[in-house]
Amino acid sequence: MDLKFDYLTAEDIECRIAMVKQNGLSLLLYKDARCDMRLLDKTIGPMNWQRKHEFKDGRLYCSVGIWDEDKSQWIWKEDVGTESNTEKEKGQASDSFKRACFNWGIGRELYTAPFIWINSQKASIKPNGQRYACYDKFIVSKMDVEDGIISDLVITKEGGSVVYRMCSNGAHQGFTNTVDVQTPQFLSxxxxxxxxxxxxxxxxxxxxxxxxxxxxxxxxxxxxxxxxxxxxxxxxxxxxxxxx
Incomplete structure (x- = not known):
């Protein structure tokens, strides 16, 4: 069985705010379960894959099976999910399925995504008690992948302009205006x-x-x-x- 799933495109990716500080915020890229199902259907056919869930030690695992014609048997790969902030069991089921699909190679290029930092001039950051919050929606408007590695990435704010552009060396362009806000140095x-x-x-x-x-x-x-x-x-x- 020689499987090769299509690389994800900008339309497959969503942005999630990971951390908000006074001088900016960081974003994470993720795919949803519908993207995995679409690529499984397209690549191997809707009748040639299946999924199952089971609890182990109180944690929900998902196994994704693909029919191997050469071996005449199902090949399974599994992973565990984490809870969502809304519906606990539904979030675990979706997350474990997406992680199992990563094991099959779907969307693995997301692991090569750069650290995405948006300066405060390009986001609406407001105090929220002792912390800060941002309710802007960010969209991946362009993403190119070469040999399994993200080579170009552009992110815009909904209804606004470009807030992040990946440079050729994998870094990002700051898009600062008149104030030079230094991007914090985080651990690798x-x-x-x-x-x-x-x-x-x-x-x-x-x-x-x-x-x-x-x-x-x-x-x-x-x-x-x-x-x-x-x-x-x-x-x-x-x-x-x-x-x-």
Missing amino acids: DKQLKRLFAIASERGVTENQLKKTCMSYFKKEHLKEMTSIEYDRLVGEIEKLQKGA
Whole structure:
């Protein structure tokens, strides 16, 4: 079985606000379940794939099976979902299905997306208690993929102008007006991966890491830590014995 799914296009992608600060916000790119179903139907046919869900240790998993004509059997790949902010079980079912489809290769190019930061001049950011909020809608107006890697990306604000454009080197153009707002230096995905690996070895969960980050550094997201804070946290975790 030699499967090759089409790359996602701008029409397949939606933007989600990940984090809002006074000087700007970050965006995440994601696909929805309808996109996965469309590509499965188009590539292998609606009668040649199926999905099933089951709970394991209180978590909802989805398995996506594709019929392998050569082997005359179903081939399954699965993944676990996370809860949504609205409907718990529906959100888990949808998320686990999308993750299982990632395992089949659908939309895997999204893992190559750059860090997307929108300066405050291009977004309506308002105080919301002790935090900040933004209710603007952002749209992917262009996305090109070459050899499984996003090579060009343009994002606009609904009813407005371009707020983000990916440069040829994978960086972004700031689109600042008269005020030069410096993009904050966040931890890299590689640093976070190392942090999670060290924590896992010592029995420290991701939720415990987040609580520690908030308690000691007053940072809501792990990625907001400075390099000094990151080194300090890693050093403290490395001192722990597993299960302590």
